[in-house]
Amino acid sequence: xxxxxxxxxxxxxxxxxxxxxxxxxxxxFAARTLSGVLRCSYRWRELLWVSVEVGVASVGVIAITGxxxxxxxxxxxxxxxxxxxxxxxxxxxxxxxxxxxxxxxxAAVMLAGRVGSAMAAQMATMRVTEQLDALACLxxxxxxxxxxxxxxxxxxxxxxxxxxxxxxxxxGSTLICLKVYNIDSYHYWRHTQDFVKDWDLLTGLAxxxxxxxxxxxxxxxxxxNSRPGAEGVGRAATEAFVLSFVAxxxxxxxxxxxxxxxxxxxWPPFNPHMA
Numbered sequence: 001x002x003x004x005x006x007x008x009x010x011x012x013x014x015x016x017x018x019x020x021x022x023x024x025x026x027x028x029f030a031a032r033t034l035s036g037v038l039r040c041s042y043r044w045r046e047l048l049w050v051s052v053e054v055g056v057a058s059v060g061v062i063a064i065t066g067x068x069x070x071x072x073x074x075x076x077x078x079x080x081x082x083x084x085x086x087x088x089x090x091x092x093x094x095x096x097x098x099x100x101x102x103x104x105x106x107a108a109v110m111l112a113g114r115v116g117s118a119m120a121a122q123m124a125t126m127r128v129t130e131q132l133d134a135l136a137c138l139x140x141x142x143x144x145x146x147x148x149x150x151x152x153x154x155x156x157x158x159x160x161x162x163x164x165x166x167x168x169x170x171x172g173s174t175l176i177c178l179k180v181y182n183i184d185s186y187h188y189w190r191h192t193q194d195f196v197k198d199w200d201l202l203t204g205l206a207x208x209x210x211x212x213x214x215x216x217x218x219x220x221x222x223x224x225n226s227r228p229g230a231e232g233v234g235r236a237a238t239e240a241f242v243l244s245f246v247a248x249x250x251x252x253x254x255x256x257x258x259x260x261x262x263x264x265x266x267w268p269p270f271n272p273h274m275a
Contacts, residue, residue, distance in 0.1 A: 025221075029221045032143045032144065032147075033143055033147045033148055034148075037148045037155075042145055042146075042152075047149040050153040051153045053115065053118075054153045054154055054157050055160065055161065057114075058115065058161060059161075059164065061110055062111075065107075066164065066169040069106060069165075069169050070168065070169030070172030071172040071173060073097065073102075073173055074177050074181075077094060078090060078176075078181055087181070087183045087184075088183055088184055088190075088191055090173075090177050090183065090188070091174070091191050092191040092194065092195035092196065094169075094173045095169075095195075095196050096195055098165075098170065099166050099196060099200045099203075100204055101252070101256075102169065103166040104162045104252075105252055106165055107158060107208065108162075108207075108208065108215060108248045109245060109248060112241055112244035115219075116216065116218070116241055116244050117219070117237040117241045118237075120219045120222045120226070120236045120237045120239070121233055121236065122223065123147075123224055124222070124223045124237070126142075126146070128233060143220075146220070151213060151220065154212035155213050155216075158212030159208035161208070163205070166201075166204065174188075206255075206259075207251075210251060214244070214251060215248065218244045222236045223236050223240070
């Protein structure tokens with residue numbers, strides 16, 4: 001009995017200790033990278049090249065994803081709202097969902113799959129071929145030199161890609177609502193204007209900044225700590241996407257709680273009994 005209890009305790013403590021150690025290692029890596037971002041420890045040509053890969057090359061997939069998500073939301077929501085005579089409220093519901101949640105999350109997930117995996121594979125290949133060691137021998141910090149411009153590019157460009165996803169989702173949902181279901185355009189846009197505020201847009205952009213920084217840091221960290229060989233490169237790319245995807249969903253939950261609490265503190269709901 002005691003042996004079984006000790007084995008169970010070790011089986012629970014060991015993964016927790018490993019996860020804590022991994023989180024601490026990632027935090028130190030993130031601190032070094034952000035230090036390089038603030039001190040500009042990189043070449044501007046490298047930042048420009050990475051920005052093109054992160055931003056321009058991702059425009060197509062982000063635009064298609066955003067448009068079809070908006071169209072799917074319109075198709076799925078119309079049946080429910082039409083039965084209760086609230087067709088014109090579709091614009092407010094769909095656009096609120098896109099701007100606050102779906103836009104930044106989908107843009108981050110697509111970027112993690114298209115760019116994050118590529119970053120991890122590139123860094124892992126440089127580690128396997130000892131290019132990172134060569135930079136260190138030359139007196140260059142490879143973390144600040146290579147990871148910093150990639151993190152900065154994601155921090156800047158993911159909010160812009162989020163805006164693109166929001167706009168394309170708005171276009172797709174509007175086409176379905178106004179052209180297919182013939183919803184009255186005046187009330188459709190009036191409800192959208194009444195419910196979707198600047199705070200919602202800022203919320204989505206703030207999430208884009210957080211998601212961009214986290215997914216790029218995870219991708220670079222997995223690449224810098226990859227295992228040797230071709231298998232290690234593939235595993236690093238896979239781990240980068242999976243961990244980024246999970247981190248985006250977890251962060252989205254906690255950010256939503258924090259933002260809603262902050263909004264209620266700044267603009268408390270009106271209570272007629274307290275007036």
